[in-house]
Amino acid sequence: QQAFDEKQKLLFNKGKANRRPAPPKGGHIMDWKTACKFAVPAAACAGAFAFLVAPGRATRAQKAPFLYRNYAHRGLHTEDGTVPENSLPAFRAAAEAGYAVEMDVHLTADDQLVVFHDDTLERMCGVPGVIDDFSLAELRALRLGDTDCVIPTFAEALEALGGRVPLLLEVKRGHNNRRLCALTLAALRTYGGPYCVESFDPTIVAWFRRNAPDILRGQLSQPPKDYGKALNKPAAAIVGNVLTNVIARPQFIAYKIGPKPLSVRLCEAMGAVRAGWTSRAWTHEHDYDIVIF
Numbered sequence: 001q002q003a004f005d006e007k008q009k010l011l012f013n014k015g016k017a018n019r020r021p022a023p024p025k026g027g028h029i030m031d032w033k034t035a036c037k038f039a040v041p042a043a044a045c046a047g048a049f050a051f052l053v054a055p056g057r058a059t060r061a062q063k064a065p066f067l068y069r070n071y072a073h074r075g076l077h078t079e080d081g082t083v084p085e086n087s088l089p090a091f092r093a094a095a096e097a098g099y100a101v102e103m104d105v106h107l108t109a110d111d112q113l114v115v116f117h118d119d120t121l122e123r124m125c126g127v128p129g130v131i132d133d134f135s136l137a138e139l140r141a142l143r144l145g146d147t148d149c150v151i152p153t154f155a156e157a158l159e160a161l162g163g164r165v166p167l168l169l170e171v172k173r174g175h176n177n178r179r180l181c182a183l184t185l186a187a188l189r190t191y192g193g194p195y196c197v198e199s200f201d202p203t204i205v206a207w208f209r210r211n212a213p214d215i216l217r218g219q220l221s222q223p224p225k226d227y228g229k230a231l232n233k234p235a236a237a238i239v240g241n242v243l244t245n246v247i248a249r250p251q252f253i254a255y256k257i258g259p260k261p262l263s264v265r266l267c268e269a270m271g272a273v274r275a276g277w278t279s280r281a282w283t284h285e286h287d288y289d290i291v292i293f
Contacts, residue, residue: 049263049266050266050270051246052243052245052246052263053241053242053243053245053246053263053264053266053267053270054245054246054249054267054270055245055249055250055251055252055253055267055270055271055272056209056217056248056249056250056251057251057271058216058251058252058271058273062214062216062251063216063251063273065166065194066100066166066168066194066196066216066273066289066290067273067289067290068285068289068290069099069100069166069290069291070099070100070279070285070291070292070293071099071100071101071102071166071168071290071291071292071293072090072094072097072099072100072101072102072293073085073102073277073278073292073293074086074090074102074103074104074117075087075089075090075091075093075094075101075103076090076091076093076094076097076099077090081145081146081147082147083147084124084144084145084147084149085117085124085144086103086104086115086116086117086144086151086152086157087144087147087149087152088149088152088156088157088160089149091103091152091157091160091161092160092161094161094165095160095161095162095164095165098165099165100165100166100167100168101161101165101166101167101168102167102168102169102170102277102292103115103157103167103168103169103170104116104117104169104170104171104172105154105169105170105171105172105180105184106131106132106172106174106180107132107174107175107176107179107180107183108131108132108134108135108136108139109132109133109134109135109175110135110136111176111179111183112135112136112153113153113154113155113180113183113184113187114131114136114139114151114152114153114154115151115152115153115154115156115157116131116139116151117172118131119131119132119172121134121142124144124145125142125143125144125151127142132174132175136153139151154184154187155187155190158187158190158191161191161193162192162193163191163192163193164193165193166193166194166195166196167188167191167193167194167195167196168195168196168197168198168290168292169184169188169195169196169197169198170197170198170199170200170220171184171197171198171199171201171204172199173199173200173201173204177201177203177204177207178207180204181204181207181208181211182211184197185208185211185212185215188215195215196215196216196217196218196252197215197216197217197218198217198218198219198220198250198252198254198275199219199220200220200221200239202219202239202244202245202247202248203247203248205217205218205219205248205250206247206248206249209248209249216251216252216273217248217250217251217252218250218251218252218253218254218273218275219242219244219245219248219250219252219253219254220254220255220277221239221240221242221253221254221255221256221264222240222255222256223240223256223258223259223261224236224237224239224240224241225240226240226256227239227240240261241261241263241264242263242264242267243263245267250272251272251273252272252273252274252275252289252290253267253268253272253273253274253275254275254276254277254290254292255274255275255276255277256276256277256278257276257277257278257279257284257288273289273290274287274288274289274290275288275289275290275291275292276288276290276291276292277292278292278293279291279292279293280293
């Protein structure tokens with residue numbers, strides 16, 4: 001019996017040694033307080049992040065004319081260049097085919113509005129120079145590619161569309177953005193069809209937020225790495241993640257088709273219209289509200 005008792009005692013002590021000590025009195029309260037120390041700052045950071053990327057509100061009436069449409073990027077131009085991009089024939093062809101149209105507007109050196117995509121003239125006109133440094137008369141002497149088409153004025157482009165289709169206008173930054181925006185707004189008011197605006201420059205989007213809140217406005221963006229030398233890394237990270245929404249409050253995000261960062265997906269989840277560029281597949285119609293092709 002004594003041997004049995006000693007064996008039981010050894011087993012009891014061994015089991016006791018393997019047991020976890022009981023938590024100190026009030027231990028659960030300390031764990032809760034510790035959790036709060038992490039949870040409160042994390043919630044504050046999440047709230048601040050959501051505030052930065054939140055979109056502006058848009059009414060159904062504002063959005064309706066533009067949703068579930070395909071937009072001819074710079075008009076319905078041809079790959080061989082016989083109908084050049086951002087030309088009057090390209091705009092007429094798009095309107096006649098029933099496509100909505102995306103185009104770009106620049107301000108010339110003498111404060112005239114012209115439709116042209118690049119900041120420089122070399123790719124489309126074969127001459128060096130920045131478009132903003134040329135007067136309208138100087139630009140009209142040039143030709144688009146190997147065609148007889150000239151760089152159209154914005155007024156001519158609007159006339160070519162004739163109010164038949166929705167217009168998505170990219171406003172390019174230049175030497176005087178306020179003047180550019182004011183002239184663009186005045187010209188848009190003459191268009192007989194629906195129109196909305198977008199820009200890579202959040203200050204331009206913010207200008208339309210302040211001065212034309214009735215016009216649907218969008219932020220153009222792309223992954224930070226795709227900005228290349230156009231922006232330094234911090235600036236590319238800010239605009240590529242739409243953190244400038246805090247000043248512009250865009251109602252749609254026109255993002256380069258491909259993977260999207262969390263900030264863009266969050267903005268869309270909060271109600272931003274989803275626009276994608278530049279599409280080469282009809283399947284993108286399932287993923288975007290506005291498809292630019």
